[in-house]
Amino acid sequence: MEIYIHIPFCEKKCNYCDFLSGPADPKVRQLYVNALVNEIRERAAKIGRGEKVTTIYFGGGTPSILETEQTGAILATLFEEFDVTDDAEITIEVNPKSAGGKLQFLRGVGFNRVSIGMQSAHAEELELLGRIHTHDDFLKCFWGAREAGFNNISVDIMTAIPGQTEEMLAETVNTVLRLSPEHISAYSLMIEKGTPFYERFGETEGPVVGEETERRLYWMTVDMLKSHGYRHYEISNFAKPDFESRHNMGYWKREHYLGMGLGASSCMPEDGAEVRSRNTTSIEAYLKDPLAREESSILTRDEMIEETVYLGLRMMDGVDTDDFQKKFGVTLRSLYGDTIDDLSAQGLVYEGSSSLSLTDMGIDYGNHVFAQFLR
Amino acid sequence: MDREHIRNFCIIAHIDHGKSTLADRIIEKTGLLTQREMQEQVLDNMDLERERGITIKSQAVRTVYKAKNGEEYVFNLIDTPGHVDFNYEVSRSLAACDGAILVVDAAQGIEAQTLANVYLALDHDLDVFPVINKIDLPSAEPDRVINEIEDVIGIEAMDAPKISAKMGIGIEDVLEAVVAKIPPPSGDEDKPLKALIFDSIYDPYKGVIVFFRMMDGRVKRGTKVRMMATQAVAEVVEVGTFGAGQFIPCEELTAGMVGYLTASIKNVRDTMVGDTITDDDRPCSEALPGYKKVQSMVFCGVYPADGAKYPDLRDALEKLQLNDASLNYEPETSVALGFGFRCGFLGLLHLEIIQERLEREYNLDLVTTAPSVVYKVFKTDGTSFDLTNPTNLPDPSEIEHMEEPIVSAEIMVTKDFVGPIMDLCQTRRGRYISMEYIEETRALLKYELPLNEIIYDFFDALKSRSKGYASFDYELKGYEQSKLVKLDILVNREEVDALSFIVHADSAYDRGRRMCEKLKDEIPRHLFEIPIQAAVGGRVIARETVKAMRKDVLAKCYGGDITRKKKLLEKQKEGKKRMRQIGNVEIPQKAFMSVLKLEED
Numbered sequence: 001m002e003i004y005i006h007i008p009f010c011e012k013k014c015n016y017c018d019f020l021s022g023p024a025d026p027k028v029r030q031l032y033v034n035a036l037v038n039e040i041r042e043r044a045a046k047i048g049r050g051e052k053v054t055t056i057y058f059g060g061g062t063p064s065i066l067e068t069e070q071t072g073a074i075l076a077t078l079f080e081e082f083d084v085t086d087d088a089e090i091t092i093e094v095n096p097k098s099a100g101g102k103l104q105f106l107r108g109v110g111f112n113r114v115s116i117g118m119q120s121a122h123a124e125e126l127e128l129l130g131r132i133h134t135h136d137d138f139l140k141c142f143w144g145a146r147e148a149g150f151n152n153i154s155v156d157i158m159t160a161i162p163g164q165t166e167e168m169l170a171e172t173v174n175t176v177l178r179l180s181p182e183h184i185s186a187y188s189l190m191i192e193k194g195t196p197f198y199e200r201f202g203e204t205e206g207p208v209v210g211e212e213t214e215r216r217l218y219w220m221t222v223d224m225l226k227s228h229g230y231r232h233y234e235i236s237n238f239a240k241p242d243f244e245s246r247h248n249m250g251y252w253k254r255e256h257y258l259g260m261g262l263g264a265s266s267c268m269p270e271d272g273a274e275v276r277s278r279n280t281t282s283i284e285a286y287l288k289d290p291l292a293r294e295e296s297s298i299l300t301r302d303e304m305i306e307e308t309v310y311l312g313l314r315m316m317d318g319v320d321t322d323d324f325q326k327k328f329g330v331t332l333r334s335l336y337g338d339t340i341d342d343l344s345a346q347g348l349v350y351e352g353s354s355s356l357s358l359t360d361m362g363i364d365y366g367n368h369v370f371a372q373f374l375r
Numbered sequence: 376m377d378r379e380h381i382r383n384f385c386i387i388a389h390i391d392h393g394k395s396t397l398a399d400r401i402i403e404k405t406g407l408l409t410q411r412e413m414q415e416q417v418l419d420n421m422d423l424e425r426e427r428g429i430t431i432k433s434q435a436v437r438t439v440y441k442a443k444n445g446e447e448y449v450f451n452l453i454d455t456p457g458h459v460d461f462n463y464e465v466s467r468s469l470a471a472c473d474g475a476i477l478v479v480d481a482a483q484g485i486e487a488q489t490l491a492n493v494y495l496a497l498d499h500d501l502d503v504f505p506v507i508n509k510i511d512l513p514s515a516e517p518d519r520v521i522n523e524i525e526d527v528i529g530i531e532a533m534d535a536p537k538i539s540a541k542m543g544i545g546i547e548d549v550l551e552a553v554v555a556k557i558p559p560p561s562g563d564e565d566k567p568l569k570a571l572i573f574d575s576i577y578d579p580y581k582g583v584i585v586f587f588r589m590m591d592g593r594v595k596r597g598t599k600v601r602m603m604a605t606q607a608v609a610e611v612v613e614v615g616t617f618g619a620g621q622f623i624p625c626e627e628l629t630a631g632m633v634g635y636l637t638a639s640i641k642n643v644r645d646t647m648v649g650d651t652i653t654d655d656d657r658p659c660s661e662a663l664p665g666y667k668k669v670q671s672m673v674f675c676g677v678y679p680a681d682g683a684k685y686p687d688l689r690d691a692l693e694k695l696q697l698n699d700a701s702l703n704y705e706p707e708t709s710v711a712l713g714f715g716f717r718c719g720f721l722g723l724l725h726l727e728i729i730q731e732r733l734e735r736e737y738n739l740d741l742v743t744t745a746p747s748v749v750y751k752v753f754k755t756d757g758t759s760f761d762l763t764n765p766t767n768l769p770d771p772s773e774i775e776h777m778e779e780p781i782v783s784a785e786i787m788v789t790k791d792f793v794g795p796i797m798d799l800c801q802t803r804r805g806r807y808i809s810m811e812y813i814e815e816t817r818a819l820l821k822y823e824l825p826l827n828e829i830i831y832d833f834f835d836a837l838k839s840r841s842k843g844y845a846s847f848d849y850e851l852k853g854y855e856q857s858k859l860v861k862l863d864i865l866v867n868r869e870e871v872d873a874l875s876f877i878v879h880a881d882s883a884y885d886r887g888r889r890m891c892e893k894l895k896d897e898i899p900r901h902l903f904e905i906p907i908q909a910a911v912g913g914r915v916i917a918r919e920t921v922k923a924m925r926k927d928v929l930a931k932c933y934g935g936d937i938t939r940k941k942k943l944l945e946k947q948k949e950g951k952k953r954m955r956q957i958g959n960v961e962i963p964q965k966a967f968m969s970v971l972k973l974e975e976d
Contacts, residue, residue: 004934188930211925236930251934265935276938295938307937310944314932346902365902366928371948374941 001051001268002250003082005036005074006261007063008283011098015130015200018192020263020281021061031287032262033070037077039260039279039290044081047268051256053082055089055247058111064094068105075109089113089246091154096141097133103141103148113245114145115154115185121172125161130196142179152243154183159217161189162201162208169217173224182243186221187236188214215364234315235363252311254304262286263294274299301328302375305335309356310370313349318357332356339372378631382557383451383588385468387496388478389486389846393508396540397478397549398436398452404546405438405450434574435586435633437616437623442554450553451617451633453573453588455492460722462495462850463667464574467649469495470665471573471588471633474502474557476549477524481507481515481537484523485813487787487846493528504556505532506549511539527813562630568592568600568654571663575646577697581613583640584622587652588633590663594652595627600638601655603662607645608655609638643700669701671719672780672851673726673746673830674763676707676873677733678715680740680953680964685714691737692716695729702729707764711873711957712742712967717764720746723830742955742964745876748826751778751854765875768861771912779857780826783808784849790816792841799840803828804879823852827877862887864894865908865915869958873967880911887917890970897966899950900924905960 008021009029024032056078063071071092078084091113092106103114118138120126126134133141145153155176159169176184191201191208207214222232230238234252237245250257256274259266263281267274277296285292299307305328312319324332333340340356343349348362348369362369388394435453442448455468469475475496479489496503505524507517517537524532536552538545574586594600598611615624616634628634640646647669651662679688692704703719720726726746733739750762753775762768762777784805788796793810800807800822808821824833829849837845860883864874874894878886887909894907898921905921932940954961 190930206926215926235928248933251932251937257934259934263935265938267934267937278935278938297938307941310941311932311937348902364926364928365924367944367947368902368927371944371951374944374948 001053002055002057002247002255002257003053003078004247004257004259004261004264005056005058005063005078006259006264007058007060007066008032008262009065010060010062010095011065011132012130015128015196016189016192018195019061024283028283029066029070032283033066033074035287035290036074036261040074040077040081042291043258043260047258049083051083053078053084053088054255055250056084056091057247058092060093062095062098063092064099064102064106068102068109071102071106072109075111079110089152091115091245091247093117094141094145095133096137099141100137100144103144103150107148107150112150113152113154114150115156115183116141116145117156118142118172118176119156119158120161120168121175122168125158125164125168125172128162129158139179142181152183153181154185154245155179155181156185156187157221159186159188159221160207160209160214164209164217166217166220169220170224173221177224177228182240183245184225184230184238185236186218186225186238188218219360232316235366249315252314254308254311260290270298274304304328306374309336309373313356313358313362313366313370313373316357318350318352318355320355322354336373343369343372378562379559380446381449381451381560381631382474382553383453383472383560383631383633384474384476384501384553384557385453385455385472385496386476386478387455387469387489387492387503388508389480389483389488389492392478392480392483392486392489393540394478397476397506397508397538397546398454400540400543400546401450401452401550402436402438404550405440435617437618437633440550440554443551444554448554453633460672460720460724463669463721464648465492466495466499466665467571467573469499469501470649470663471571472499472501473560474504474553476553477503477505477530478508478540479505479520479524481509481517481520482512484516484520484817485527485787487785487819487848490528490787490819491785491848493530502557503530504552505530505535506552507535507537508540510537511542511544523814560631562589563591564593564630566591566630567657567659568594568598568652569659569663570594570652572602572646572648572650572652574648575643575700577643578637581637583643583646584635584637585640585646585652586617586633586635589628589630591630591659592654593627593629594636594654599655600636600652601658602646603651603653603658604666604668605645605647605650607640609640609645611636611638613637643697647700669721671701671703671749671763672722672826673720673748674717675720675726675746676709676712676715676744676764677704677718677730678709678712678742678744678873680742682713684739687737688716688733688739688741691733691739692718694737695732699729701725709744709766709873711871711955711962712744715742719763723834740953740964742873742967744873744967745970746830747876748780748830750780750859750877753777762877765861765877766872768877771860776856777859778854779859781823781852781855782826782829782849783852784822784824784829784847786820786822786837786845786847787813788818788820788841788845790818792844793818793820795840796820796837796845799833799836800824803833804882824849825855825857825879826851827879860911862890863910864890865906865910866894866898866957866962867905867960868908869960871957871962874970883909883911884916887911891917891919893970894962894966895919895921897969898960898962901960903959 009024010021013022090111092111093115095117121135157172191197201208225238226232232238233244256268258268263279265278267276275298278294280286280292280294309319321332350357350359386394438450440448440450453468453471455465507520510517521532536545536548569591570587570589572585572587576584578584596611601608613624614628614636615622649666653659679685696702701721704716707717708714752762753759754773755775805822805824810818810820812818837847858880859877860880862876862878862883864871891907891909904923907919908915909917954963
């Protein structure tokens with residue numbers, strides 16, 4: 001199984017961000033860490049030490065905003081309460097601004113992967129996005145991570161930023177390529193409701209830069225990264241061989257995961273069934289009772305099948321049809337033969353000997369393809 | 376009760392002038408119901424009617440009024456539908472009355488329907504007296520309206536009761552005026568039974584309940600009645616009168632009375648509005664005048680959104696028809712929409728009402744095609760037929776000529792909007808007949824218009840061009856030869872039969888263009904480009920393109936997103952379900968309806 005830890009704090013909310021996070025004063029942060037440690041203990045007591053933990057991921061918000069002692073205490077609790085494998089992938093997301101000086105410590109307490117939110121190499125884009133860091137901060141952070149001994153670094157960049165041209169994006173990508181991180185995530189900007197960007201750009205439907213440009217920027221990024229030895233292994237993710245994010249792959253392969261912290265989601269076995277659940281999203285409620293759930297639903301076999309397909313298709317290797325048959329006792333084809341033929345004929349999916357995957361065109365219309373597999 | 380103490384009357388008014396409210400007050404004041412029992416509007420007992428603020432099926436109420444002279448009078452208040460679609464039903468209801476209360480809004484004055492209804496009432500020799508309603512409104516000008524009534528209609532209005540039905544002001548005066556100004560019914564109890572059917576409804580337990588006005592003779596349980604037009608014969612099981620919203624059985628009904636009968640009749644088609652009831656053993660010599668077989672004026676295809684619901688739609692139509700003799704339907708098949716029915720209606724409102732009832736009362740999701748009027752097609756081989764479905768139009772080479780229905784329309788409008796309204800009539804191929812100013816600021820326009828030009832959105836256009844001030848009334852005049860063509864719509868080069876319609880050759884281009892524009896907005900982008908074309912006889916006259924979608928993919932989907940993203944995908948999939956597949960294009964059901972409203976704002 002995998003563990004996700006949510007740190008819902010940041011110094012300042014970015015203009016495009018609709019995640020569950022926000023600024024909070026140090027007192028609240030300490031209360032939160034206490035509650036989180038309690039949650040870890042109590043959940044562990046409930047679940048028992050049965051399943052080995054293969055990945056841990058600290059996401060946010062900005063996990064690096066916590067004091068190193070706090071982060072260390074949380075991770076130590078996890079080690080204490082769960083059976084974490086020796087080769088577990090343990091990631092922390094960091095902001096280039098707040099990570100400085102903490103990386104050595106983080107490496108020391110057991111983190112072996114950092115994910116740095118770079119987003120862009122251009123000052124004007126960073127400002128538009130409402131990022132608190134500068135490009136210099138990012139470079140320092142990156143080299144700092146290397147110095148601290150991180151040999152698995154992921155860098156996040158953003159495409160389809162309003163005003164972004166191919167030249168600008170190419171410069172950002174090239175900057176990243178020169179640093180040669182093990183992993184790169186390239187996300188196309190989405191305008192989410194409730195964000196300052198929605199106020200500003202919400203009027204336009206679809207990408208602010210236009211669909212054509214958005215796709216051009218996307219495929220340019222794919223081409224550049226692929227030609228530099230990165231494997232395009234998921235719609236927005238790229239990695240040097242064997243450096244795929246094991247944690248995230250778990251989501252797409254439907255591994256069990258236990259999310260802890262405010263609003264964290266889980267997919268865990270409960271009484272013989274698989275249950276998707278989410279922790280409360282109210283900080284007050286969470287501090288009072290860190291086991292409080294906001295929603296929880298038992299997955300039906302049909303839902304598990306659907307998820308296996310549409311989450312699997314996000315990966316370029318696609319759905320492993322042999323695995324599928326093993327898991328569900330039927331072939332994918334017997335359930336979706338017509339759908340697959342239809343989508344193949346439209347050039348949207350490719351059916352291999354033991355896999356079903358998106359074609360390049362299928363990537364552009366991923367949602368359309370995914371929706372066809374809902375039962 | 377002797378005839379001298381019976382008053383059979385109706386209330387006539389333009390929409391919204393307060394007819395139903397006054398009816399409620401009359402029922403209330405005559406003490407048949409307590410205040411608490413009063414629903415908002417007793418006469419309108421269909422939800423739908425309440426929302427639309429109009430009365431659809433005529434019904435009757437019998438109340439007892441103790442007049443100031445100390446005597447009790449039976450009031451039979453017969454409700455009449457308030458829309459031009461139901462003109463025939465209105466005329467039969469009027470024929471069942473001896474007088475009418477004319478309600479005129481103290482602020483708005485006379486409207487087109489006021490006039491139409493008054494003339495209809497006078498045609499039936501009813502004694503009409505006016506009532507000025509809504510005097511509580513700040514904008515009320517009762518004296519101006521009184522003058523207007525006298526000038527325009529030419530009936531005495533000086534002593535018209537000034538009332539507010541809403542506030543309950545002046546209701547006594549109305550009741551006294553009913554006693555004083557509406558004559559008691561004439562008729563002879565000893566003559567053979569002669570009664571006028573003005574409505575009938577279907578009840579699952581009692582069968583058809585026939586509403587009628589006794590002209591001569593008597594009827595009671597056991598009487599063998601004959602409907603003179605349909606020749607249906609049945610033995611009466613029950614007779615009675617109308618309480619508010621309930622049936623009150625009685626021994627016998629005699630000349631002059633208004634009531635109902637049941638006789639185990641299975642179908643309202645046997646008891647058509649306007650037919651004459653007589654005694655099969657002692658029939659009257661001739662039927663009452665004015666009976667007409669109801670003709671459907673407007674036709675459209677009605678299809679279940681979910682093809683599997685076809686049997687449900689058939690059952691629902693069957694049930695509705697039990698209650699509505701003017702609804703016609705027969706099965707038809709469309710390439711685009713599957714199995715459905717071609718239904719005939721009295722008019723567009725009737726169509727909308729049936730559609731809403733099917734959706735609401737029977738829980739059906741429907742797709743309807745563009746309404747069509749009945750065209751007469753004369754073929755080169757000398758034969759002719761009535762065309763109700765555009766798809767059945769023969770090849771142009773087989774057509775000698777075609778005729779379309781024409782209506783005489785009266786539009787009343789304030790001076791400022793005469794221009795725009797004339798312009799509208801002109802663009803709708805109207806033939807100008809006359810214009811007269813009924814007072815300084817208001818004109819009555821008379822036009823002859825092709826029915827197919829007004830069934831789409833004429834009323835909406837009229838309202839928008841007159842800022843809501845114009846009122847409108849029409850009746851069928853006859854058929855005229857016309858240059859008509861079939862306009863076909865092609866989506867991705869495939870003809871969509873459900874979107875075909877007949878149009879005048881001169882409007883074909885304009886209609887085609889607007890259809891294409893509308894469809895372009897309604898058809899979602901696909902993975903490929905979709906041409907939308909309008910064609911006449913195989914020649915494309917307009918074209919639009921739905922551009923291809925370039926992108927539909929979410930960049931991120933991690934642990935916390937899965938449930939949320941799935942909902943999004945489900946929505947996307949749900950949306951698809953409500954679409955119709957034409958070739959490889961998915962057309963939302965909405966698109967079939969949206970083309971019905973093409974008026975450009």
